[in-house]
Amino acid sequence: MTLDGAPIEALPGDTVAAAVLAHSGKAFRTTAHETPRAAYCMMGVCFECLLEIDGKANVQGCMTVAEDGMVVRRQNGLRRLNGDTDE
Amino acid sequence: MAAASSAARGGLRVLLLDEQPRAGGQIYRDFALNAGRKAYLGKEYLAGRALVDGLDVANVRQEFGASVWRLEPGSRVVWSQDGVSRVSTAPHVLLAGGAQERPTPFPGWTLPGVMSAGAAQVLMKNAGLLPRDAVLAGSGPLLYLIAAQMIDAGAPPKALVETQSMRSLIGASRHLPRALLAAPTLIKGLGMIRKIKRAGVPRFTGASGFVATQTATGDLSLSFNSAARTRTLVTPLVLMHQGVVPSTHMSRASGVKHVWNDVQKAYQPVTDQWGGTDVPGLHIAGDGAGIGGADAAKAAGELAALNILHRLDRLSEDKRNQRAAGPLADLRQAMAIRPFLDAAYAPIPELSDPVGDTIVCRCEEISAEAIRTAHRSGAQGPRQVKTATRAGMGPCQGRMCDLTVRGILISCGAEATVPRARTPIKPVKLGELAALAPSQEA
Numbered sequence: 001m002t003l004d005g006a007p008i009e010a011l012p013g014d015t016v017a018a019a020v021l022a023h024s025g026k027a028f029r030t031t032a033h034e035t036p037r038a039a040y041c042m043m044g045v046c047f048e049c050l051l052e053i054d055g056k057a058n059v060q061g062c063m064t065v066a067e068d069g070m071v072v073r074r075q076n077g078l079r080r081l082n083g084d085t086d087e
Numbered sequence: 088m089a090a091a092s093s094a095a096r097g098g099l100r101v102l103l104l105d106e107q108p109r110a111g112g113q114i115y116r117d118f119a120l121n122a123g124r125k126a127y128l129g130k131e132y133l134a135g136r137a138l139v140d141g142l143d144v145a146n147v148r149q150e151f152g153a154s155v156w157r158l159e160p161g162s163r164v165v166w167s168q169d170g171v172s173r174v175s176t177a178p179h180v181l182l183a184g185g186a187q188e189r190p191t192p193f194p195g196w197t198l199p200g201v202m203s204a205g206a207a208q209v210l211m212k213n214a215g216l217l218p219r220d221a222v223l224a225g226s227g228p229l230l231y232l233i234a235a236q237m238i239d240a241g242a243p244p245k246a247l248v249e250t251q252s253m254r255s256l257i258g259a260s261r262h263l264p265r266a267l268l269a270a271p272t273l274i275k276g277l278g279m280i281r282k283i284k285r286a287g288v289p290r291f292t293g294a295s296g297f298v299a300t301q302t303a304t305g306d307l308s309l310s311f312n313s314a315a316r317t318r319t320l321v322t323p324l325v326l327m328h329q330g331v332v333p334s335t336h337m338s339r340a341s342g343v344k345h346v347w348n349d350v351q352k353a354y355q356p357v358t359d360q361w362g363g364t365d366v367p368g369l370h371i372a373g374d375g376a377g378i379g380g381a382d383a384a385k386a387a388g389e390l391a392a393l394n395i396l397h398r399l400d401r402l403s404e405d406k407r408n409q410r411a412a413g414p415l416a417d418l419r420q421a422m423a424i425r426p427f428l429d430a431a432y433a434p435i436p437e438l439s440d441p442v443g444d445t446i447v448c449r450c451e452e453i454s455a456e457a458i459r460t461a462h463r464s465g466a467q468g469p470r471q472v473k474t475a476t477r478a479g480m481g482p483c484q485g486r487m488c489d490l491t492v493r494g495i496l497i498s499c500g501a502e503a504t505v506p507r508a509r510t511p512i513k514p515v516k517l518g519e520l521a522a523l524a525p526s527q528e529a
């Protein structure tokens with residue numbers, strides 16, 4: 001899969017959040033106030049793992065099974081209404 | 088899982104909806120992925136086989152990656168899978184949504200590198216990712232279990248920082264005679280603690296005053312007070328845990344009456360001995376009805392299934408009661424240890440009632456002080472706090488702050504009512520809502 005354009009790997013069955021964590025312990029996103037956040041609960045409760053996955057914004061990475069060729073992007077700052085990343 | 092297979096054996100058609108990708112729930116998560124591998128998950132993990140296999144019968148239709156986000160009276164269940172929502176109807180619905188970890192707000196808990204201890208366990212079960220040099224902090228039986236699993240996996244924690252003190256353990260000891268009914272659980276617990284000692288993991292107890300900050304190298308520096316000294320540990324990963332609480336968003340949104348359980352320090356639905364609620368056709372079983380652990384959840388699921396079979400005239404009252412004897416005894420035995428565990432590993436006040444600029448609502452970035460200010464300005468209950476501050480309005484819908492808002496309100500002398508939960512209890516895209524036509528009933 002790719003994360004912000006760079007290739008990353010996952011094993012079959014891994015969630016996207018697990019793959020992103022295995023790649024680096026860095027932030028998954030920044031909040032509206034620009035503070036960094038990363039996956040916290042890994043069980044669908046906290047919504048800290050929100051990522052853009054295959055063009056869809058605000059997807060829970062910990063509840064999404066990784067698939068070959070997925071395009072994953074970190075989300076920075078406020079979401080725009082059309083779902084685009086804020087760049 | 089136990090309820091679905093019991094109901095199917097009794098002749099009912101069952102639709103099982105689970106938002107996880109595979110069967111197993113919290114404890115037996117990803118059983119099919121791990122069966123026969125990952126011995127470090129322990130012997131108990133293997134008990135998942137019977138439960139998971141029990142679902143593999145013709146009468147049970149299993150849907151995974153299926154999030155239930157609404158429940159309507161008359162038992163219409165609305166669920167989302169792969170971006171499509173569907174409605175299913177049934178004369179009876181059993182909610183078995185389990186537990187979540189209690190939120191643990193302390194300065195720095197929003198930093199990347201601070202996670203819940205359960206998250207590390209999920210990563211071990213789902214991805215075989217092992218936490219390295221992690222500091223495990225907090226309290227509760229799950230903390231010891233996760234430490235033991237990490238040790239067996241060859242990735243022992245760097246330290247175990249426990250919030251319970253000798254005093255809470257001594258206070259809890261009056262529950263020990265009853266807990267002895269659950270001797271195997273106690274012995275298992277002592278075994279885990281021995282394993283942690285043997286592995287040479289440093290232990291700090293009676294810890295408080297947690298603060299995490301990021302170091303220049305990107306690690307975390309965790310400081311806390313223990314034994315009248317301030318300690319600082321540098322680690323890439325802080326795993327915090329203060330026990331688990333029922334997941335009640337679905338049951339609250341369905342209109343079931345809830346109460347505050349002051350022993351377990353959590354909200355829970357009011358249920359009868361079968362898991363029946365004040366909403367017709369709706370039963371609740373397992374940790375979602377009050378924390379009891381895996382064995383209690385299995386027994387409660389069986390009891391609910393028996394009652395549903397009875398209500399549907401598949402089982403006479405006598406037969407139901409006869410068959411209930413086994414699961415009732417299991418339930419009683421499993422619950423015997425709870426009063427001891429609840430007292431010994433109660434959450435510490437600073438984590439349920441934080442102060443200053445500690446973030447309470449992670450989604451909307453609302454501090455403890457902001458909530459106190461809202462109270463001073465007249466907010467008396469969770470709803471007014473929400474309106475005044477937006478705490479609880481983010482995507483997690485209060486899962487990470489409801490209990491803390493309650494803790495703060497109580498400490499301010501306010502009366503804290505049960506917070507409301509509304510559908511959709513999980514965020515659903517507008518397009519998905521719009522596409523939800525009655526023709527899709529399945």
Ligand SMILES: Cc1cc2nc3c(=O)[nH]c(=O)nc-3n(C[C@H](O)[C@H](O)[C@H](O)COP(=O)(O)OP(=O)(O)OC[C@H]3O[C@@H](n4cnc5c(N)ncnc54)[C@H](O)[C@@H]3O)c2cc1C
Pocket residue numbers: 043088104105106107111112113114153154155156183184185186187188205206208229232331334337372373374375379380381384
């Ligand atoms: C993170 C964590 C780890 C734990 N690990 C252990 C452990 O290793 N050993 C142990 O003894 N106890 C553990 N516990 C305690 C344990 O969860 C319970 O005692 C036990 O799993 C309760 O069983 P249950 O059937 O009530 O709930 P669970 O096993 O949690 O099952 C609930 C199921 O409901 C599903 N669900 C919830 N909401 C929805 C929804 N809206 N739509 C669709 N599906 C939904 C979940 O995906 C889950 O599969 C853990 C608890 C947590 C929170």
Ligand code: FES
Pocket residue numbers: 017039040041042043044045046047048049050060061062063
């Ligand atoms: S990490 Fe908490 S919801 Fe995904």
